[in-house]
Structure formats: structure tokens, C-alpha cells
Amino acid sequence: MSAAESEALRAAAERGARALGVGFPLIQAGMGGVAGPALAAAVSDSGALGTVALYKSDGEQAAALVTDTAARTRAVFGVNVIPEVAGRFLAEQIAALLDTADRPLVLNSYGLPPADTTGRVLAAGHRLLVQVGTLADAAAAADLGAHAVVLQGVEAGGHHLGGLRLRELLAGYGQAPPVFAAGAVGNGAELAELLAAGASGALCGTAFVATDESAAHPRYKQALVRSTAEETVVTDRYAIGWPGRPHRVLRSEVTDAPEPLPATMIAWTTVTGRRRPVPRGSAAAPTIESEGLVDQMARYAGLGCTAVRSVRPAAAVVARFRAEFAAALADAAHVPAR
Structure with missing residues (x-):
């Protein structure tokens, strides 16, 4: 890579950051139960986009939730909605954002x-970021007026919106909004590689689950610290509450059983302010309020x-990405073009 190519990557990163109104093109994923106001504010205060x-x-x-997050930071932050599971609450969530x-x-x-x-949100002066898993949906997001699009590959944790690997999606992307990459982005050097492949930034979930401000259960965080990529699996075993989407999780007794295990109650957790039982196979992630067989929940x-x-402050995660990204660009600029 030449110095000119390195500068082009820097420009792409700046374009991605401008599209979201932040200083660094890194987005913390909206993870239900895990991504609360404390995490979102900490990430945004660090110059990335907390959600x-x-x-x-x-x-x-x-x-x-929106008011609490706003009280913790003066920076721009994201508000995550999931239209396919929010159901009748989606309109109320949008109204809450606008109000x-x-x-x-x-x-x-x-x-x-x-x-x-989207029309109401854009008219009110807010930005629109849409995560998709197919190129057709990316085009549809552009038509909706999205300021940026996230392409999610099957390498990503959580529920999947498509079936292609991230590089395949990036190779086929040709829309106008800046595109952010989601799937196995673990450090700033990998961010630089994705920018070389056409992205303008990245969305990360896993990296922010294991942070001090995350509301994930301590055993969930420690399991991530000990895990490797080979210990994740794409499965359909956690479909209760969110059917029809395959999801990547850490392997467990639930995923490794030859047949689905009985959907008996294995834990208790708090969802939307209410204490609820968790059946085996629930889509609920283990949070600090979960009790019971949390290692069998959807991690x-x-x-x-x-x-x-290691489990670190969210600010340290963002700082590490920034430093590694800057080092990757500096190293690239000093490598003679071939």
C-alpha cells in the first residue's frame, strides 16, 4: 500500500465519521438488555457512536432510556430499534425519540x-443508520434516505439479517451512503483492512459486551474473554421471543445437544422493567439481573x-481501536508500493 492509498483510507474513515456526526467511525451495536445508557454514553464520550x-x-x-443516556453525555449517540420484534411498540419508541x-x-x-x-425521523433532523444483511436491503435503505448503511456478515454475533460473508457483501456494495462493516471486527488493524475493501467504518458488538459499562452478566463477559472464534456457532436454538433468524452464539449444552433440549425454565431475568422467567431457548441474553443457568442462555x-x-472500560476499547487504526495507516504509508 502506498502513502496515497493510506491517505485514501483516512479520507474514507473521515467520511464515515461525518455521516454519523462522530469523531471516529466505530459504532457500538444496539444489544438488547446489554446496551444500556451507561455503555452508550461511555462509547459516545470516547468519540465513537454509542447506542x-x-x-x-x-x-x-x-x-x-433516551433521557437517561442524554443526561450522561453531551455527545451524539444512537437509539436502536428492531422493527421486526418491537411490533406495536415501534411507533411508541419512535415517538419517544422524537419527543x-x-x-x-x-x-x-x-x-x-x-x-x-424514517420520514418523521429525518424531518426532525436526526440521522438514519440502517443495518442490513443483503445488497437488496442495502439499496432499499439508501432509498429511505439513510445517512449510512451497515452490512452485516455471518461472522457477526447475534441475529443474522442475511447469509453472506462480510467480504462478499462489501464487494457487491455500490450505493451512495457510506457503508459500515459488521462481523468479526476485533481491532483497529482489521478496521483498516475493511476500509481497504470499501467500508467507511465498522459496527462492533462483541468487543463492547466485555466492558465495565456493559450490562452483560459477569459470567457472560468472562466466557467471551476465554473464548475463540471456533467456540462460536450459528444456530436456531434460541428462537423463543425472536423466531426466524439464525444467530451466532457461544457454544453451550443447548447448541451442542443432538436434539433441542426441553424448553423448561432455566433462569430469571428482568426485561423491560419486569421480572420474567427464562425458558431454555429464549432469545434473551444473560444480563447482570439474570439468575440461574446463565451459561445456557443466549450468549x-x-x-x-x-x-x-479482558474486561475493560468502553473508553479503553475505543482508544485501542483508534491507536491500532492509526498505527496500521502509518505502517502502510511507509511500505513501498509494488
């Missing part, structure tokens, strides 16, 4: 949102878990 997850919150709960936001924010939609929703993890070697 607070609304998941299945009703309007009152969503408003409280409580005290500054322009980023609506981070997991999957394509309804056009009437979402992408192939980038190999880079997670």
Missing part, C-alpha cells in the same frame, strides 16, 4: 424500518471474540 437499545420497550420505558431528544441523534435500525417512520458472540482478552 442505547430499546428492544421491546414501551413508550414510557423508551423515553426513560425526548434534546439534540440530533442517530436512529440505528436493525433491519429496514417503515418508510413513514451472543461474533468471530471477533478472539480479540477480547
Whole structure:
């Protein structure tokens, strides 16, 4: 790579950051139950885009989450919605964003949102970020007026929106909005490689689960620290509450059983402010409020878990990405072109 190519990557990163109104083109994923106000604020204060997850919150709960996050940071942050599981609460969540936001924010939609929703959000001066798993949906997101699109490959942890690997998606992307890459992005050097492949930034979930501010259960965090990419698997065993989407998780008794294990209650957790039983096979991730057989719950993890070697403050994760990215560009600029 020449110095000119290195500078082109720097320009791509700046384009991605500008699209979201942040200083560094790294997005913390909206992870239901895990990505609360503390995590979102810490990431945004570090110059990346923190995201607070609304998941299945009703309007009152969503408003409280947005207000709490805004009180913790003066930076731009994202508000994550999942149209296919929010159901009737989606309209309430959007109303909460529009009614409580005290500054322009980023609506981070997991999957394509309804056009009437995006119109209201854009008209109010907020940015739109849409995560997709196919090139057709990427084109649809561009048509909705998205400021940026996230292409999610099957290397990613959590639920999958498509069936292709990340590099295949990036190779076929040709839309106008800047594109962010999701799937096995574990460090700043890998971010630089993805920019060389056409991206303008990255979205990471796994790297932020194992942080001090994450609401993930301590045993979940430690499992990530000990894990490798080979210890993740794409399965359909955690479909209760979110059917129809394959998901990448850490392997467990649930995923490794030859046949699905009985969907008996294995834990308790708090979801949208209520204490609820967790059946085996539930889509709920283990949080700090979970009790019981948390190692059998859905411990979402992408192939980038190999880079997670300790539980650290979110600011330290962002700082590491920044330093590694800068070092990769500096090294590349000093390598003679071939």
C-alpha cells in the first residue's frame, strides 16, 4: 500500500465519521438488555457512536432510556430499534425519540424500518443508520434516505439479517451512503483492512459486551474473554421471543445437544422493567439481573471474540481501536508500493 492509498483510507474513515456526526467511525451495536445508557454514553464520550437499545420497550420505558443516556453525555449517540420484534411498540419508541431528544441523534435500525417512520425521523433532523444483511436491503435503505448503511456478515454475533460473508457483501456494495462493516471486527488493524475493501467504518458488538459499562452478566463477559472464534456457532436454538433468524452464539449444552433440549425454565431475568422467567431457548441474553443457568442462555458472540482478552472500560476499547487504526495507516504509508 502506498502513502496515497493510506491517505485514501483516512479520507474514507473521515467520511464515515461525518455521516454519523462522530469523531471516529466505530459504532457500538444496539444489544438488547446489554446496551444500556451507561455503555452508550461511555462509547459516545470516547468519540465513537454509542447506542442505547430499546428492544421491546414501551413508550414510557423508551423515553426513560433516551433521557437517561442524554443526561450522561453531551455527545451524539444512537437509539436502536428492531422493527421486526418491537411490533406495536415501534411507533411508541419512535415517538419517544422524537419527543425526548434534546439534540440530533442517530436512529440505528436493525433491519429496514417503515418508510413513514424514517420520514418523521429525518424531518426532525436526526440521522438514519440502517443495518442490513443483503445488497437488496442495502439499496432499499439508501432509498429511505439513510445517512449510512451497515452490512452485516455471518461472522457477526447475534441475529443474522442475511447469509453472506462480510467480504462478499462489501464487494457487491455500490450505493451512495457510506457503508459500515459488521462481523468479526476485533481491532483497529482489521478496521483498516475493511476500509481497504470499501467500508467507511465498522459496527462492533462483541468487543463492547466485555466492558465495565456493559450490562452483560459477569459470567457472560468472562466466557467471551476465554473464548475463540471456533467456540462460536450459528444456530436456531434460541428462537423463543425472536423466531426466524439464525444467530451466532457461544457454544453451550443447548447448541451442542443432538436434539433441542426441553424448553423448561432455566433462569430469571428482568426485561423491560419486569421480572420474567427464562425458558431454555429464549432469545434473551444473560444480563447482570439474570439468575440461574446463565451459561445456557443466549450468549451472543461474533468471530471477533478472539480479540477480547479482558474486561475493560468502553473508553479503553475505543482508544485501542483508534491507536491500532492509526498505527496500521502509518505502517502502510511507509511500505513501498509494488
